[in-house]
Amino acid sequence: MTQSRPRIVPEATVARLAVYLRVLAGLADGGRSHVSSGELAAAAGVNPAGLRKDLSYLGPCGVRGVGYAVAGLQERLTAALGVERSRPCVLVGIGRLGAALADYAGFASRGFEFVGLLDADPARVGDRVGGCTVRPIEELESVVAGTRASIGVITTPADVAQSVCDRLVAAGVRSILNFAPVALSVPAGVDVRKVDLSVELQVLAFLDQQRDGGPPTVVVPVPVPAGGAR
Amino acid sequence: MTQSRPRIVPEATVARLAVYLRVLAGLADGGRSHVSSGELAAAAGVNPAGLRKDLSYLGPCGVRGVGYAVAGLQERLTAALGVERSRPCVLVGIGRLGAALADYAGFASRGFEFVGLLDADPARVGDRVGGCTVRPIEELESVVAGTRASIGVITTPADVAQSVCDRLVAAGVRSILNFAPVALSVPAGVDVRKVDLSVELQVLAFLDQQRDGGPPTVVVPVPVPAGGAR
DNA sequence: AACCGCTTGTGAACGCAGGTACAAAGTCGC
DNA sequence: GCGACTTTGTACCTGCGTTCACAAGCGGTT
Structure with a gap:
């Protein structure tokens, strides 16, 4: 204590x-x-x-x-x-992004270990990514139960993200990191964090256009009258 | 107007x-x-x-x-x-994450087009990723100038991110999306947005531990007294 | 042993974002 | 044509996060 x-x-x-x-x-x-x-x-x-x-x-x-x-x-x-010891994570959706995350050294070095990789595509099952083998989505529940994974990462297409989320929650996962572009609904007591990559780009596009097209507020037309410039 | x-x-x-x-x-x-x-x-x-x-x-x-x-x-x-027409972007650092982003359909469908992919590794130069060919990092300035790219995405290792950022800014890029785990310093008038994947996981780990270890505030020991349970 | 400079820790004010509640406005039914 | 319902748009309020500024505390020095 x-x-x-x-x-x-x-x-x-x-x-x-x-x-x-x-x-x-x-x-x-x-x-x-x-x-x-x-x-x-x-x-x-x-x-x-x-x-x-x-x-x-x-x-x-x-x-x-x-x-x-x-x-x-x-x-x-x-x-x-809470990263004193390694935390087990499961990753669902081993596309390009999912594979990149599973292989990202920055996670392992910070105490996060992917103990389960799951994908619905049979062609991908069996692949080894970042030291772990991809397993079929049907095994989600058993993998979560067997590894006591506390964090789930979703990198599936948007249309299946909610059902994957529901299954993760039902299996006992209470922390979810969501890369799919949808708002997940979860029961109280479950935390979801969302990373939306295209939103980030769109915010930048907005700022860009604001600079170029809306100068009334941002413009700096002061011609430096004279005298000791600088 | x-x-x-x-x-x-x-x-x-x-x-x-x-x-x-x-x-x-x-x-x-x-x-x-x-x-x-x-x-x-x-x-x-x-x-x-x-x-x-x-x-x-x-x-x-x-x-x-x-x-x-x-x-x-x-x-x-x-x-x-500001996404009425396609916005040209350059991506520096074609590792797993960079390749995943370059190939991500969600960007193209929302008006973002990667017109330049750059990497310092000669072994990667020439690869085709998402309809674009990887070019050597030395061509950064000419690619930015030739494509008038307005957004730069950095997915390099942390130790070179600042120098890549400086070169992008010098070449005229004023909006930067940074995936490298460092705080970039840029001159005024340049916008930077940072996506830090391991931070997201660590926040989840914290919330997880807070639930398990510090329940005085979050605990829900109410045993559902009786009556119309539902 | 006492002083001085440096750095932390915190109290208070400011600004911003989010939520609630209500008024304006337009459409549909009679 | 008029009334009632629905939905938007906005003013107010509450709470949080951030910043500024100062007091408290510790080490080094003489």
């Missing part, structure tokens, strides 16, 4: 904690023993005060006048994020 | 507009001519009032008592998002 959860951590903060953890790994490799909030914030691309507030949700973990101990902070973040 | 930008659109709204546009495409395929905000919101997974507020940023585009005309709304959203 660590009684270490006096404050609740906002989800936006959790996402940043994961970023800090990665930056810390780089610093540890470089042999650094301490870091200041300013340096860490710069590397993570956030505000220093915000970073300190994020870390303060875990309780005091720095030393005033010195900074944060790299190794100690790594441990603390690892524990807070 | 359409003078159609009286209000500025929040970025969170823009991201949802892209989702609405996709849902509308499905409705149009189904032959629907009109939709209510409630139905559209349910399909997109958002609040109906929020959806109406989002759409109202584009000016009135519905008919009271009737709903929204599917075709008209599609046009309006397409124009607002």
Whole structure:
């Protein structure tokens, strides 16, 4: 019993904690023993005060006048994020994207292990991807039960994503990462995070067009009157 | 001159507009001519009032008592998002993830076309992926200039992402979608959006552990007393 | 041993996004 | 032609996230 959860951590903060953890790994490799909030914030691309507030949700973990101990902070973040030991994940839909994810070294090195790869296409069953063999979708329930997978990743076409999701939930998965472009509905107690790649591009397209086509607000026509330019 | 930008659109709204546009495409395929905000919101997974507020940023585009005309709304959203015609994109780093993105049909159907694929590995140069040939990274500047690509996608390893980003910006790209796990620094006037896949998993791991390990707030031990269970 | 500078941790204000509730408006039925 | 119903559009409010600014605390120095 660590009684270490006096404050609740906002989800936006959790996402940043994961970023800090990665930056810390780089610093540890470089042999650094301490870091200041300013340096860490710069590397993570956030505000220093915000970073300190994020870390303060875990309780005091720095030393005033010195900074944060790299190794100690790594441990603390690892524990807070729940990645102390490897977490088993199942991935459904081994298309191009699914195969890329299954083979992505960044997951394994951060404590995520794909213990089950499932696909509905018989032609794909039996393939080995990232050290795991693709199995038929019919075995979803048994794979989840046998591996006690806690996280499910969906990279199927949109039209089957909801049914796959339902089966994952029924099998006991309570955390789902969805790459299919649909809004999944799940019962209370199940968390879904959605990654929508084309939405990201469309937001960029919007910003692009806003710059080019809607200058009344963004335009900078100030002709630099004269005098000491710069 | 359409003078159609009286209000500025929040970025969170823009991201949802892209989702609405996709849902509308499905409705149009189904032959629907009109939709209510409630139905559209349910399909997109958002609040109906929020959806109406989002759409109202584009000016009135519905008919009271009737709903929204599917075709008209599609046009309006397409124009607002700046995807009326195909937008050329360049993709740097043709690993598994890069190849999956280059081949992803969801991009092409939404007005994004990869006109340049670049990789530093000579073994990969010349490969054809998604209808385009991989070219050496040295040609980055000429490809950007020749295609007038407005969006750059970075799927390189983290250690070269910043230099690739700098070259893209120098070549004239002002919108960047970054999959590398680093915070890119860019000059003002350039937009960067970051997709961090392992962060998504770590957030799920956190929520998972919070449920299992810190139940004082989330626990639901109510044993369903009796009566009309349902 | 006391001072000084540096860095953390936190309290307060600001701005923004999301939700609720109501008024405006248009259509359908009689 | 008029009334009632449906649905949009918007004003208000609440809550969260972010930022700024300051006080507390620790190490190094003399």
